[in-house]
Amino acid sequence: MSKYISIFLLFISSVCFGQNKQYLKLIETVSLDSLRKYEYKLASAEFSGRRVNTSTGLLSSNYISNCFKNNGLKAIYENGKSYSQNFLIDIKLQKISGTQNISSDFLAQNIIGILPGKNQKLGHLVITAHHDHMGIVDNEILYGADDNGSGISALIELSRILGTSFKNGIRPKRTIIFLSTDAEEKRLLGSDYYINNPVLPIKNVFCNVNFDMIGRIDSTHLVSKNLNNYIYCIFRDTTNQVLNDFYLNQLNNNYTQLILDERYENEAKSKVPYSLITRSDHYPFMKKGIPSIWLFSGFHNDYHQTTDTPDKICYPELKKRVQFVLALIWDLANK
Ligand SMILES: [Zn+2]
Numbered sequence: 492m493s494k495y496i497s498i499f500l501l502f503i504s505s506v507c508f509g510q511n512k513q514y515l516k517l518i519e520t521v522s523l524d525s526l527r528k529y530e531y532k533l534a535s536a537e538f539s540g541r542r543v544n545t546s547t548g549l550l551s552s553n554y555i556s557n558c559f560k561n562n563g564l565k566a567i568y569e570n571g572k573s574y575s576q577n578f579l580i581d582i583k584l585q586k587i588s589g590t591q592n593i594s595s596d597f598l599a600q601n602i603i604g605i606l607p608g609k610n611q612k613l614g615h616l617v618i619t620a621h622h623d624h625m626g627i628v629d630n631e632i633l634y635g636a637d638d639n640g641s642g643i644s645a646l647i648e649l650s651r652i653l654g655t656s657f658k659n660g661i662r663p664k665r666t667i668i669f670l671s672t673d674a675e676e677k678r679l680l681g682s683d684y685y686i687n688n689p690v691l692p693i694k695n696v697f698c699n700v701n702f703d704m705i706g707r708i709d710s711t712h713l714v715s716k717n718l719n720n721y722i723y724c725i726f727r728d729t730t731n732q733v734l735n736d737f738y739l740n741q742l743n744n745n746y747t748q749l750i751l752d753e754r755y756e757n758e759a760k761s762k763v764p765y766s767l768i769t770r771s772d773h774y775p776f777m778k779k780g781i782p783s784i785w786l787f788s789g790f791h792n793d794y795h796q797t798t799d800t801p802d803k804i805c806y807p808e809l810k811k812r813v814q815f816v817l818a819l820i821w822d823l824a825n826k
Contacts, residue, residue, distance in 0.1 A: 504596035514746055516525065516816040518596060519820060520652050523806050527632055528708070529558075529644035530737065533622070533687035534636035535799040541635060542626025543580075543599035543674045551622055555602045558647045562654035564604030564669060567690060576601040578684045580674060599623075601681050602671040604650060606657050608664050614697030615644040615666035616824055619645045619682060619772045621675030621703065625795065638794065639675070641706030645813045646671060652817065663824035665697060672772050675703075680702040686779060697702050698733050698823050699783040701773035705812050709789030711754070719805070722812050723789060725759055727769060728782035732803070746818040749811060755787065 532538070532554060539547040556574040561626060562567070566574045578599050602622070608615065620642030624635030634640070650669050656662070668690055672681030705722065712718040728734040736753075743751055759768040768774065773783040788808070793799040 511745065514821060515566045515820055517652065517656065518746060518817050520655075520802075521648060521810055521817060523810045525648050525651065526644045526809055527804075527806055529647050530640050530801045530804055530806075532638040533643055534634040534799075536632060540626040540633045541622055541624045543623045543677060544584050545626055545648060548623060548626070548673070549600070552602050552671070555622055555643065555647065557714050559602065559604035559650055559669065560779075561648040562604075562647075563658050564606060564654055567603065567605065574602050574604050575789075576603050576685070576688070578681075578688070580677065580680055594731065599673040599684075599805065601673055601685055603685075604669045605690065606653055606662070606667045609662050610664045610665040611666065613665050614695045615668055615672055615691055616820060617668045617685075617699045617776070618646060618694050618820060619670045619672055619699060619701045619776075619815060621672040621681060621772055623673045623676055623681070625676060631797045633795065633797055633799050635643055636799050636804055637704050637706045637788075637791070638702050638799060639702060640801065641788075642702035643671060643803060644704050644780060644809070645705060645816065648813055649820065651819060658759050663821060665824040665826070666691070667820065667824055677771055679772055679775060681766060681822055682775045686775045693779060693781070696776065696779075696781045697826075699776035699781055699819060700816060700823075701771055701776075701783065701785045702816065703771040703787060704790075704794075705786055705788045706795075706806075706809045707791050708805050709791055710760060711789065712750075712752075718750065720748075720806055720811050721752045722815060723752045723755045723786075723787040724784060725756050725773075725787060726782070726784035727768075727777045729780055730782065733782040733826075734784055739819075742818055742822055743815060747811060747815040749815050755789075784819075786812065787813070 538551045541551040545632050625633040674680035726734045759766045773785045776783040
């Protein structure tokens with residue numbers, strides 16, 4: 492080995508090591524206490540199941556706006572004063588989605604905050620999670636702690652960590668858009684609306700990362716403590732350049748050592764045209780051919796029941812999953 496080659500290798504390994512340290516430092520700041528605090532707020536009686544077009548739904552979207560503001564995210568509506576992308580859902584769509592007796596159009600709100608990257612010419616990331624849930628049904632609150640208090644807690648925690656990083660002058664290359672969607676439970680109307688009314692051109696989206704239900708352990712993984720640290724990754728990338736098995740596994744091995752479970756990924760590939768893949772906010776992005784990934788921890792008996800409460804969230808596992816998505820987002824944002 493020549494002297495020059497060994498110096499070169501030394502340089503490469505120090506770059507990787509330095510980068511490793513930066514990633515590890517960042518993911519160590521994910522806080523279990525913060526996640527628990529957001530969960531208990533989002534899935535509280537005060538927010539009563541966060542149904543679209545209700546006063547408590549509005550309370551929950553105001554709460555997310557305030558978190559984005561405190562975490563230093565940029566607002567773009569009302570001359571930079573509001574995070575709220577308001578839209579009307581018309582009666583016809585509402586009828587399609589199954590609810591009757593609506594007398595007029597109603598209001599929904601996506602909440603959007605931005606962290607501008609160093610290179611505005613590169614494509615941007617859109618991170619999505621839906622904040623709406625089912626509200627009150629038959630006088631009982633459907634709290635929606637896992638669906639999708641868990642995803643919104645992750646989104647807020649990421650905005651806190653990345654917002655702090657930006658404040659300290661450590662910015663990735665790409666712009667990151669935090670998109671908390673409304674009316675997901677009405678057949679993805681919030682993400683659909685965003686696709687047609689984006690903050691930055693849709694053709695410039697580098698990748699969409701979506702969290703929907705990431706706070707529980709499903710029956711497949713409950714059988715053994717060794718299986719608890721897992722996440723289902725369901726993704727599509729027709730270019731194979733941004734998201735692929737090799738990339739996700741390498742990133743996970745380097746930083747988090749979760750089990751990346753491909754069960755639903757394999758099922759989604761085999762069931763055409765309908766599959767689970769159509770059931771959350773990544774889907775409108777996928778339909779546009781944008782590399783997209785859905786992080787998911789699976790179904791459980793409390794799904795869409797009054798028993799989906801914050802005391803049932805598996806906080807250490809949720810924290811680990813947020814650490815994985817933080818590594819993923821930081822890596823994608825610096826590509
Ligand atoms: Zn959901």
